[in-house]
Each structure stands twice: as structure tokens, then as C-alpha cells.
Amino acid sequence: MEEIKNKKRVLITGASSGIGAAFARFLAEKGWYVILTARREERLAALSREIQEQGGHADFLAGDISRADFREDLMQTVQAQGNLDVLVNNAGFGWYGYFSRMQWEDARNMLAVNMEAMAHLTRLVLPHMLARKAGHIINISSVAGGLPNQGIAMYSASKAFVDAFTTSLYRELHGSGVTASAMRLGPVKTEFYDQARQMENGGSVPAEQFGIPVERVNRALWRLLRHPRRFVYVPGWLSLTRWVEPLFGALIDPLGPLLLRKDQQRKI
Ligand SMILES: NC(=O)c1ccc[n+]([C@@H]2O[C@H](COP(=O)([O-])OP(=O)(O)OC[C@H]3O[C@@H](n4cnc5c(N)ncnc54)[C@H](OP(=O)(O)O)[C@@H]3O)[C@@H](O)[C@H]2O)c1
Numbered sequence: 608m609e610e611i612k613n614k615k616r617v618l619i620t621g622a623s624s625g626i627g628a629a630f631a632r633f634l635a636e637k638g639w640y641v642i643l644t645a646r647r648e649e650r651l652a653a654l655s656r657e658i659q660e661q662g663g664h665a666d667f668l669a670g671d672i673s674r675a676d677f678r679e680d681l682m683q684t685v686q687a688q689g690n691l692d693v694l695v696n697n698a699g700f701g702w703y704g705y706f707s708r709m710q711w712e713d714a715r716n717m718l719a720v721n722m723e724a725m726a727h728l729t730r731l732v733l734p735h736m737l738a739r740k741a742g743h744i745i746n747i748s749s750v751a752g753g754l755p756n757q758g759i760a761m762y763s764a765s766k767a768f769v770d771a772f773t774t775s776l777y778r779e780l781h782g783s784g785v786t787a788s789a790m791r792l793g794p795v796k797t798e799f800y801d802q803a804r805q806m807e808n809g810g811s812v813p814a815e816q817f818g819i820p821v822e823r824v825n826r827a828l829w830r831l832l833r834h835p836r837r838f839v840y841v842p843g844w845l846s847l848t849r850w851v852e853p854l855f856g857a858l859i860d861p862l863g864p865l866l867l868r869k870d871q872q873r874k875i
Pocket of ligand 1: 620622797
């Protein structure tokens with residue numbers, strides 16, 4: 608029991624697959640107590656078992672993070688068991704295609720998962736972290752937040768929200784002992800792309816073919832935990848994408864839509 612008490616505790620949302628599951632395995636190997644959440648309970652149970660069989664410590668609470676009541680229950684349960692050192696707001700999903708063809712229910716859900724849940728969980732945990740003068744909130748963003756391109760209207764806007772929110776928070780928290788960071792990821796090989804394809808009227812996200820392995824994101828996470836910063840790009844060279852919109856936005860206006868049209872025609 609004493610051993611568990613001394614471990615760093617992290618809550619990871621979207622831990623049933625992809626980046627969240629990889630973070631959980633990685634941090635558990637580093638000796639952290641990992642708390643997992645997502646909707647697919649059987650996946651969380653299997654991952655939690657796997658971590659425990661390898662001598663790590665994991666717990667899970669399954670639920671739909673788009674629901675405010677679940678978020679409140681989750682945070683209350685987690686905080687009642689001990690302080691959180693790190694919150695990783697990772698749950699999220701994408702959709703590719705013309706916004707005019709996106710089901711409103713999917714768009715609304717994207718706002719709830721990618722933005723609202725991230726902000727609400729942060730709001731719920733911050734007073735506890737501030738009282739202890741310690742804590743790190745890590746929000747999983749995307750290079751798409753700075754690339755508001757055709758085909759990703761809602762997704763790009765949702766990640767721009769994550770970026771702006773994290774920057775403001777980082778500045779508000781200066782000197783408090785608590786900090787916030789955004790990880791602006793490029794394409795990573797996960798179920799993200801299958802998920803986007805399977806949704807109604809959703810198409811294949813072109814960036815899929817450039818996906819990097821999740822292990823690279825793990826290494827960036829570890830560096831960020833040891834040396835907190837306002838944001839990091841993964842891979843690092845994607846920091847260049849910050850300049851694409853200011854420098855080439857006027858070119859993308861007429862040319863970008865041609866790419867989307869070609870992609871959508873291929874599917875018809
Ligand atoms: N893969 C990429 O190329 C890439 C690039 C940039 C940024 N990102 C970001 O990275 C994060 C993780 O994505 P990923 O690539 O690991 O994709 P993934 O494998 O599809 O994982 C998404 C996770 O989010 C969870 N989730 C989705 N809706 C949820 C809901 N309503 N309630 C609770 N959990 C929910 C899913 O769990 P359940 O389905 O079990 O609920 C799953 O665990 C996302 O924020 C994504 O935007 C990904």
C-alpha cells in the first residue's frame with residue numbers, strides 16, 4: 608500500500624486504444640499509477656490487467672466523456688482516492704469530408720469530446736492541483752489546429768480551441784507550481800483513421816499514410832513531463848507547419864479545395 612501511495616498518479620482519457628493506451632503502458636513501466644478512462648470497458652479492463660500482470664498499477668473507470676455527469680463522477684472518484692499529479696486530456700476523434708455532409712450529431716459530439724471534456728476535466732482538477740502547488744495538465748492537440756484546411760473544419764477548429772485554451776492556461780498558471788502543455792501531434796498510427804472512415808459520410812484522412820509509431824509520442828511525453836513547456840510538436844520538424852497558414856494561406860484558398868474534390872470524387 609505504501610508503495611502505491613508514493614507513486615505518481617496520472618489520469619489518461621481515451622486510454623482504450625492508440626496514443627492513450629500507449630501512454631498508459633509507458634508510464635506504468637516507468638512506475639506510475641495509471642488511471643484509465645474511455646467508453647470500451649473490456650479494453651480498459653484488459654489493459655489494466657496487462658499492466659498489473661507486469662507488476663504495474665492501473666485502475667479504470669469506463670464511461671462517455673462527452674457527458675458532464677460522467678466527468679464529474681470520474682473526477683470525484685479519482686480525487687477521493689488520492690491526488691492527481693498529471694491529467695492527460697487525450698480522448699478525441701476526427702472526421703474528414705465536406706462539413707456540409709457531416710451529421711450534426713457527430714459535429715456536436717466532436718465539440719463535446721475534443722473541447723468541452725478537455726476544458727471541464729481541467730476545471731475540475733485545477734483547484735486540487737493549485738492547492739498542492741503541483742500538477743501538470745497535458746492536452747493532446749494536433750498540427751491540424753494551426754492548419755484550418757478543407758475537409759477538417761470541425762476537427763481543426765476543435766484543436767485550435769485546445770491550443771488557445773492551453774496557451775492561456777499556461778500563462779495564468781505561471782508561478783503557481785502547476786502547468787499546462789499542448790502536444791501538437793502530426794499523424795500517428797492508431798485507430799483514429801479507421802474511426803474517422805467508419806463515421807457517416809466520413810472519408811479517409813489523407814495524412815494517414817505519413818503516420819509515425821506511438822512510441823515516438825511516448826518519448827516526447829516523457830521529455831515534456833521532465834521539462835514542461837507550453838507546447839511541443841511531434842515530430843519536432845512539424846513546428847514548421849505554424850508558418851504554412853500565414854505564408855501560404857492565400858495559395859491554399861483556391862488550390863486546397865481541388866485536393867478535397869479529387870479525394871471525394873475517388874470515393875463516389
Ligand atoms: N492519430 C493521429 O494521427 C493523431 C494526430 C493528432 C492528434 N491526435 C489526437 O490524439 C488523441 C488520441 O487519438 P488516437 O490517435 O489515439 O485515436 P484512437 O486510437 O481512435 O483513440 C481515441 C480514444 O478516444 C476515446 N474516446 C472517443 N470518444 C470518446 C467518448 N465519447 N468518451 C470517452 N472516450 C472517448 C476512445 O475510446 P472509446 O472509443 O473506447 O470511448 C479512444 O480511447 C485524439 O485527441 C486525437 O485527436 C491523433
